Amino acid sequence: MPDLTGRFDGARVLADLNALRSIGTFKTGVHKPTFSEPHMRSLEWLAARLPDAGLAATIDGIGNVLGTSTKAGPKLLAGSHLESQNQAGWLDGPLGVVYALEAARVINPDPNVSGAVEVAAWCDEEGHFGHFLGSRSYAGAVTEADIDAARDRSSGRTMRDALRDAGLAGRARLRAEPGCHIGYLEAHIEQGETLESQGLKIGVVTSIVGIWQYRITFTGEQNHAGTTRMAIRKDAGLALAKFCVAIDAAFPALCGPRTVWTTGRITLDPGAPSIIPGGAEMLFQIRDDNPDVIERLEAQLRRMAADVTARGPCSVEVERIRTGVPAMMNAAFQDTIEAASAACADGKSIRMPSGAGHDAQVLATLMPSAMLFVPSIGGISHHWTENTADADIVTGAEVFVETCRRLLAG
Amino acid sequence: MPDLTGRFDGARVLADLNALRSIGTFKTGVHKPTFSEPHMRSLEWLAARLPDAGLAATIDGIGNVLGTSTKAGPKLLAGSHLESQNQAGWLDGPLGVVYALEAARVINPDPNVSGAVEVAAWCDEEGHFGHFLGSRSYAGAVTEADIDAARDRSSGRTMRDALRDAGLAGRARLRAEPGCHIGYLEAHIEQGETLESQGLKIGVVTSIVGIWQYRITFTGEQNHAGTTRMAIRKDAGLALAKFCVAIDAAFPALCGPRTVWTTGRITLDPGAPSIIPGGAEMLFQIRDDNPDVIERLEAQLRRMAADVTARGPCSVEVERIRTGVPAMMNAAFQDTIEAASAACADGKSIRMPSGAGHDAQVLATLMPSAMLFVPSIGGISHHWTENTADADIVTGAEVFVETCRRLLAG
Numbered sequence: 023m024p025d026l027t028g029r030f031d032g033a034r035v036l037a038d039l040n041a042l043r044s045i046g047t048f049k050t051g052v053h054k055p056t057f058s059e060p061h062m063r064s065l066e067w068l069a070a071r072l073p074d075a076g077l078a079a080t081i082d083g084i085g086n087v088l089g090t091s092t093k094a095g096p097k098l099l100a101g102s103h104l105e106s107q108n109q110a111g112w113l114d115g116p117l118g119v120v121y122a123l124e125a126a127r128v129i130n131p132d133p134n135v136s137g138a139v140e141v142a143a144w145c146d147e148e149g150h151f152g153h154f155l156g157s158r159s160y161a162g163a164v165t166e167a168d169i170d171a172a173r174d175r176s177s178g179r180t181m182r183d184a185l186r187d188a189g190l191a192g193r194a195r196l197r198a199e200p201g202c203h204i205g206y207l208e209a210h211i212e213q214g215e216t217l218e219s220q221g222l223k224i225g226v227v228t229s230i231v232g233i234w235q236y237r238i239t240f241t242g243e244q245n246h247a248g249t250t251r252m253a254i255r256k257d258a259g260l261a262l263a264k265f266c267v268a269i270d271a272a273f274p275a276l277c278g279p280r281t282v283w284t285t286g287r288i289t290l291d292p293g294a295p296s297i298i299p300g301g302a303e304m305l306f307q308i309r310d311d312n313p314d315v316i317e318r319l320e321a322q323l324r325r326m327a328a329d330v331t332a333r334g335p336c337s338v339e340v341e342r343i344r345t346g347v348p349a350m351m352n353a354a355f356q357d358t359i360e361a362a363s364a365a366c367a368d369g370k371s372i373r374m375p376s377g378a379g380h381d382a383q384v385l386a387t388l389m390p391s392a393m394l395f396v397p398s399i400g401g402i403s404h405h406w407t408e409n410t411a412d413a414d415i416v417t418g419a420e421v422f423v424e425t426c427r428r429l430l431a432g
Numbered sequence: 433m434p435d436l437t438g439r440f441d442g443a444r445v446l447a448d449l450n451a452l453r454s455i456g457t458f459k460t461g462v463h464k465p466t467f468s469e470p471h472m473r474s475l476e477w478l479a480a481r482l483p484d485a486g487l488a489a490t491i492d493g494i495g496n497v498l499g500t501s502t503k504a505g506p507k508l509l510a511g512s513h514l515e516s517q518n519q520a521g522w523l524d525g526p527l528g529v530v531y532a533l534e535a536a537r538v539i540n541p542d543p544n545v546s547g548a549v550e551v552a553a554w555c556d557e558e559g560h561f562g563h564f565l566g567s568r569s570y571a572g573a574v575t576e577a578d579i580d581a582a583r584d585r586s587s588g589r590t591m592r593d594a595l596r597d598a599g600l601a602g603r604a605r606l607r608a609e610p611g612c613h614i615g616y617l618e619a620h621i622e623q624g625e626t627l628e629s630q631g632l633k634i635g636v637v638t639s640i641v642g643i644w645q646y647r648i649t650f651t652g653e654q655n656h657a658g659t660t661r662m663a664i665r666k667d668a669g670l671a672l673a674k675f676c677v678a679i680d681a682a683f684p685a686l687c688g689p690r691t692v693w694t695t696g697r698i699t700l701d702p703g704a705p706s707i708i709p710g711g712a713e714m715l716f717q718i719r720d721d722n723p724d725v726i727e728r729l730e731a732q733l734r735r736m737a738a739d740v741t742a743r744g745p746c747s748v749e750v751e752r753i754r755t756g757v758p759a760m761m762n763a764a765f766q767d768t769i770e771a772a773s774a775a776c777a778d779g780k781s782i783r784m785p786s787g788a789g790h791d792a793q794v795l796a797t798l799m800p801s802a803m804l805f806v807p808s809i810g811g812i813s814h815h816w817t818e819n820t821a822d823a824d825i826v827t828g829a830e831v832f833v834e835t836c837r838r839l840l841a842g
Contacts, residue, residue, distance in 0.1 A: 214659035231658065235705060246813045247694035248641065248719050248787030249624035252684075254811075259695050260680060266673035274662075284657035285669050286705040288698045295645060295696040295715040297814075305705040309658050377658030401664075403656045404707070 028132040030124065030423050032416035038120045039415070042067065042104070043112040051406030054106040055176065056150040057085065057184040064104040068119060068143055075126035077141060083185070083193035084159045084169070085145030091130060095137030098429050099203040099389070100125055100422075102210060103147035103156070103381065108176065111211075111408025113415075117396070118209040119143050121419050125426040137430040140203070144381045150174055151181045157381035159195050161388055198388050205355060205390035205429060208382045209422050211410055215401030216374055223417050224363040224371035225395030226356050229311035230383040231280070231375055232346020236306045236323065238265065242336040244292065244300025258302035259290045261336035265326065266304070272322055278315040280375055283308045311348040311375045349383035355392030355429065362424035363394075367417050378403075394422060438542040440534070440833050442826035448530045449825065452477065452514070453522040461816030464516040465586065466560035467495065467594040474514040478529060478553055485536035487551060493595070493603035494574070495555030496566045501540060505547030508839050509613045509799070510535055510832075512620060513557035513566070513791065518586065521621075521818025523825075527806070528619040529553050531829050535836040547840040550613070554791045560584055561591045567794035569605050608798050615765060615800035615839060618792045619832050621820055625811030626784055633827050634773040634781035635805030636766050639721035640793040641690070641785050642756020646716045646733065648675065652746040654702065654710025668712035669700045671746035675736065676714070682732055688725040690785050693718045721758040721785045759793035765802030765839065772834035777827050788813075804832060 045067065046052045046060025054061040065087050069079035077089030087104075091097060102118025119141070126139040145156030151172040158164050172181035185191045212218075217225055242256035266285055273283055284307045291301035306323075310316055320342070327338040356373065363371035376393060385391045396418035399409045410418075455477065456462045456470025464471040475497050479489035487499030497514075501507060512528025529551070536549040555566030561582040568574050582591035595601050622628075622635055652666035676695055683693060694717045701711035716733075720726055730752070737748040766783065773781035786803060795801045806828035809819045820828075 212659065213656050214661065215664070216661075233658070233706075244815075245811070246623050246788060247696060247717055248643070248692065248789070249622065249813060250692065250787070250811065251624065251626075251690070252692055254625070257694070259698060260676060263673040263676035263695075264680075266670060267677050270670060270674075280661070282658065282660065282662055284667070284706070284708055285673075286657060286700065286707055286709065287703045288669060288700050290696065290698050293697045295717050296643075296694070297696055298694055299696065307657055307705050377660070378656060379658070401655070401660065403659060405654075 028128050030128050030420060032419060035120055035124050035416060035419045036412055038123065039112065039116055042116045042120070048109045049406045051109065051111045051408060052106050053109050054104070055108060056105040056146040056148065057188045061105045062188050065143060068104065068123070071123060072141060075123060075141065076130040076138065077126060080196065081190070082196040083190055084156055084164070084195050085188065085190055086156045086160060086196055087143040088196055089126065089141040091138035091140055093130060093138040096204045096430055096432070097138055097140050097202060098426055099140050099142055099206045100208065100426060101142030101144060102208050103145070104143045105146060105148055105150065107148050107404050109406055110404050111406060113211050113410055114403065114408060115147065117211055117415065121209045121422040124419055125423045128423050129426055129430065135427060135430055139426050147381050150176065153379070154381055154384050157384035160198050161384050162197055203389050205352060205392070206382060206385040207355070207426060207429065208380060208393045209418060210380060210393060210395055211403070211408065212395040212398045213378050213401070213403035214398065216372070217395060217397035218399065218401065220372065222370045222372050223367040223397065223414060224359070224421050226359045226363070226371050226373045227351050227376045227393035227395060228356065228373050229351055229375045230349040230380055231309040231311045231377055232313070232348040233344060233379065234308045234316050234320070234342065234346045235344035237341045237343050238304045238306055238327070239339045239341070240302040240336050242300050245298045247296045247298050250298060255298055256335040257298050258336050259299040261330065261338065262288065262302040262304055265330065265338065268326055272326065273319060276318050276322055278310055278312055281308065281310045281315055281319070282377060309346070309377055313348065316346065349386040351386070351392045352390035355390055358428050359392060359394050359421070359425050362421045362428060366420040366424050394418065394425070438538050440538050440830060442829060445530055445534050445826060445829045446822055448533065449522065449526055452526045452530070458519045459816045461519065461521045461818060462516050463519050464514070465518060466515040466556040466558065467598045471515045472598050475553060478514065478533070481533060482551060485533060485551065486540040486548065487536060490606065491600070493600055493605040494566055494569045495598065495600055496570060496606055497553040498606055499536065499551040501548035501550055503540060503548040506614045506840055507548055507550050507612060508836055509550050509552055509616045510618065510836060511552030511554060512618050513555070514553045515556060515558055515560065517558050517814050519816050520814050521816060523621050523820055524813065524818060525557065527621055527825070531619045531832040534829055535833045538833050539837055539840065545837060545840055549836050557791050560586065561594070563789070564791055564794050567791040570608050571794055571798055572607055613799050615762060615802070616792060616795040617765070617835060617839065618790060618803045619828060620790060620803060620805055621813070621818065622805040622808045623788050623811070623813035624808065626782070627805060627807040628809065628811065630782065632780045632782050633777040633807065633824060634769070634831050636769045636773070636781050636783045637761050637786045637803035637805060638766065638783050639761055639785045640759040640790055641719040641721045641787055642723070642758040643754060643789065644718045644726050644730070644752065644756045645754035647751045647753050648714045648716055648737070649749045649751070650712040650746050652710050655708045657706045657708050660708060665708055666745040667708050668746050669709040671740065671748065672698065672712040672714055675740065675748065678736055682736065683729060686728050686732055688720055688722055691718065691720045691725055691729070692787060719756070719787055723758065726756065759796040761796070761802045762800035765800055768838050769802060769804050769831070769835050772831045772838060776830040776834050804828065804835070
């Protein structure tokens with residue numbers, strides 16, 4: 023029998039998270055790529071539990087699960103995602119979904135609360151077929167042609183085939199109705215060590231940083247590694263290494279307090295031990311929530327590239343291949359999370375930007391949105407060892423439920 | 433009718449080289465991987481011409497072509513190779529074979545010369561199945577088990593299958609007979625621009641440098657490129673870039689006049705734009721003919737690696753994966769090439785090491801060996817645009833024939 027008393031139950035939250043971990047288990051984490059059998063079973067698990075919270079469940083044509091309420095009063099949308107990165111952790115996604123489910127179970131049956139929490143699991147936040155496909159579909163930003171073109175980044179399988187095999191082909195896709203919700207709330211593990219290192223329990227997210235990405239290409243001259251003297255070489259790989267080191271030297275004086283930058287991939291062409299690379303390429307990423315900071319850093323990148331090209335012997339080209347869109351979280355919602363943290367977590371909260379992307383940045387284009395973080399042990403993320411202490415999971419859930427209650431109370 | 437007058441014929445040299453270029457043509461170069469149909473046709477082309485030089489032709493069980501003489505007196509072995517790198521130049525290999533053929537055609541019928549030039553085309557100098565397989569087989573350094581294990585580096589086809597398809601399975605492999613030859617002479621394009629840049633015609637090779645190769649591995653900590661602050665990162669890719677730059681700064685003060693070093697391949701692990709690389713690897717190569725120089729440079733590498741590891745945040749490991757064996761060319765032979773250059777090339781010669789490997793380094797383990805280089809236009813090598821001026825080809829051939837004559841005269 024569903025618990026209709028509307029009491030918060032931390033043990034139930036932990037049991038639900040462990041139930042989701044038992045579907046597609048990988049070591050102490052999970053392996054649930056989008057539309058895989060364990061992912062689909064997780065969606066069905068959620069759909070089967072939504073009625074306990076007084077919600078009618080729908081799994082739509084892109085794999086979003088939505089639990090809707092007929093209760094009178096304001097509706098708050100809450101959720102996260104259920105698929106995982108490959109061989110990754112058990113909480114990245116499910117934590118936010120189970121918190122939303124718990125909030126709905128506690129609040130929706132309560133006759134003293136006007137309104138309800140509606141629960142969402144957005145499909146493919148992890149981007150197996152494309153980033154934020156589910157929430158972007160809900161926002162009306164995914165066309166049928168986008169779906170036709172999408173493929174699994176690991177297997178190359180088309181999204182149409184995956185949808186058909188998952189039994190979702192031909193279903194309608196749910197779309198947000200303007201004014202239907204007072205806002206959106208999402209909880210997530212921090213994926214960093216800010217909270218843990220300061221003994222804090224709740225991160226009140228101020229913004230979700232934008233991601234700017236660059237392809238930086240170095241052109242030299244391919245030649246024989248034995249017969250070409252050092253003095254006349256045009257080694258594109260060496261030019262790349264020097265550029266990385268120059269970035270590392272120049273950026274700290276120009277960046278913001280939370281800016282991060284990363285060279286994630288380097289390729290030398292042709293990449294053979296006996297050939298001087300004639301070409302080299304690096305994928306370079308900057309994240310910040312302030313486009314002014316990015317503008318300064320990108321100008322520095324382009325200045326450095328022009329200098330290197332002018333000096334020789336190699337030329338450098340900087341091409342922006344992704345332009346970040348930082349999302350600001352709703353200020354009143356942030357205050358509410360902070361107040362709930364004061365009530366339920368001894369005030370052990372801090373305001374911080376999110377360095378990772380989340381569905382909340384898509385929902386923020388539709389309605390007031392906010393996020394809260396719970397601590398990640400050792401800051402580990404996107405790895406099966408990712409974890410959060412049980413006590414911190416329960417504290418986070420209490421703060422989440424209390425935040426929902428206060429937001430619905432207006 | 434074969435030309436039995438024994439006169440040097442530069443036009444014949446050019447015609448032969450062009451005949452070989454017309455087999456397996458690729459743009460202005462050739463594509464003749466080892467045991468390919470155009471490679472086998474080139475071997476047969478050579479075997480069919482050897483009788484013109486009074487030589488009996490054999491194609492042996494590993495694809496070596498050897499032309500042997502019954503003429504009385506000393507025998508000088510001369511040659512190079514006929515297969516090419518993929519989509520590569522027309523002279524890399526054939527030049528030395530045709531020079532040897534021309535020397536044999538000029539010298540062997542001459543009753544005034546005691547002895548003969550014997551001609552070799554060594555199989556697979558370019559290492560499609562393994563480096564210097566033909567000359568090493570001739571030196572007795574290739575076992576049947578080595579052949580069992582060898583595979584085409586491009587297609588993965590086994591060498592046994594390739595030998596069978598080429599019609600060579602079951603044939604005996606020729607072996608050097610101690611004392612049979614007074615020495616070995618090989619001509620090759622320079623593959624660099626030392627000769628061209630100084631207006632010289634002949635490189636008198638002093639040594640063939642050794643190749644030392646290293647796998648340098650950097651270990652940091654893989655993490656999320658958005659949520660991990662710069663201050664706590666352990667970015668293995670950045671550590672690698674700094675190491676490359678440090679090598680570039682430290683080596684010039686420690687190296688020899690002709691030392692070259694190259695980072696040919698860089699790999700970041702996992703190599704994704706949104707992940708801080710936890711591991712990184714570079715393939716690093718040093719070439720020199722002086723092991724003392726290498727010893728200094730390797731000690732520097734290991735010192736730098738220990739320093740980086742001690743300072744953190746990443747650790748570095750240097751592993752030597754190939755140890756060079758420099759080959760010294762015979763001093764008396766070098767003097768003879770220089771004297772022939774004085775006679776036939778206005779003395780426009782220079783002594784220089786070979787930065788590239790050649791079959792002569794294998795033959796040097798069996799008998800006195802030497803090499804001469806002709807200019808490469810623009811220093812271009814291992815590319816279909818590789819070329820040498822016709823006049824320089826002919827001058828080189830004259831010097832080569834004259835060198836053979838003087839060596840046989842003792």
